Amino acid sequence: DTAVSQTPKYLVTQMGNDKSIKCEQNLGHDTMYWYKQDSKKFLKIMFSYNNKELIINETVPNRFSPKSPDKAHLNLHINSLELGDSAVYFCASSHLQGEAFFGQGTRLTVV
Amino acid sequence: KQEVTQIPAALSVPEGENLVLNCSFTDSAIYNLQWFRQDPGKGLTSLLLIQSSQREQTSGRLNASLDKSSGRSTLYIAASQPGDSATYLCAVHASGGSYIPTFGRGTSLIVHP
Numbered sequence: 333d334t335a336v337s338q339t340p341k342y343l344v345t346q347m348g349n350d351k352s353i354k355c356e357q358n359l360g361h362d363t364m365y366w367y368k369q370d371s372k373k374f375l376k377i378m379f380s381y382n383n384k385e386l387i388i389n390e391t392v393p394n395r396f397s398p399k400s401p402d403k404a405h406l407n408l409h410i411n412s413l414e415l416g417d418s419a420v421y422f423c424a425s426s427h428l429q430g431e432a433f434f435g436q437g438t439r440l441t442v443v
Numbered sequence: 444k445q446e447v448t449q450i451p452a453a454l455s456v457p458e459g460e461n462l463v464l465n466c467s468f469t470d471s472a473i474y475n476l477q478w479f480r481q482d483p484g485k486g487l488t489s490l491l492l493i494q495s496s497q498r499e500q501t502s503g504r505l506n507a508s509l510d511k512s513s514g515r516s517t518l519y520i521a522a523s524q525p526g527d528s529a530t531y532l533c534a535v536h537a538s539g540g541s542y543i544p545t546f547g548r549g550t551s552l553i554v555h556p
Contacts, residue, residue, distance in 0.1 A: 375546040380543045428542055429474040
């Protein structure tokens with residue numbers, strides 16, 4: 333069974349569209365994360381969320397919003413997509429300050 | 444703000460060599476440090492996790508050490524193989540306040556036969 337799964341794996345969309353990326357973990361972790369990996373492969377935190385607290389990287393545009401229907405899911409919604417949003421987005425989970433496990437990534441291409 | 448630096452940025456070696464990858468961090472108040480491997484077009488695979496109270500962890504041909512006071516960790520790969528070719532990333536979990544893993548930019552490793 334996949335520990336952290338993301339869907340879709342690839343997403344191609346036009347500028348201005350709204351899209352969502354789903355993430356699910358079956359590890360029983362209490363903390364989930366979204367990272368953006370840019371063209372130079374640098375992983376930058378976007379959001380960190382546990383069942384009590386959401387931490388937002390202040391550099392993330394408010395067009396991006398995380399939504400957590402329950403502890404096992406943290407979805408990423410993106411409004412009014414821009415060309416610069418093209419990147420690989422990774423979901424991860426861990427126990428608080430524990431070993432982190434990552435999904436396989438979603439490659440987003442905005443055209 | 445925690446900053447993580449990995450040296451070298453890239454490394455190309457012949458098969459069989461023993462390798463040392465370096466990771467340094469600016470804030471020594473960490474909870475743990477984790478080493479990952481990323482293959483091209485793939486996700487991150489956790490290799491080793493070192494708690495702040497530990498000095499090293501071993502898994503097969505991999506050995507990771509941690510010197511918290513000097514803000515450094517090394518990943519030692521023994522008898523490298525072509526299958527070890529990948530990008531190696533270290534991430535630091537800060538203690539006190541933020542619990543978000545902060546990543547270095549990685550070391551891109553190529554092991555040629």
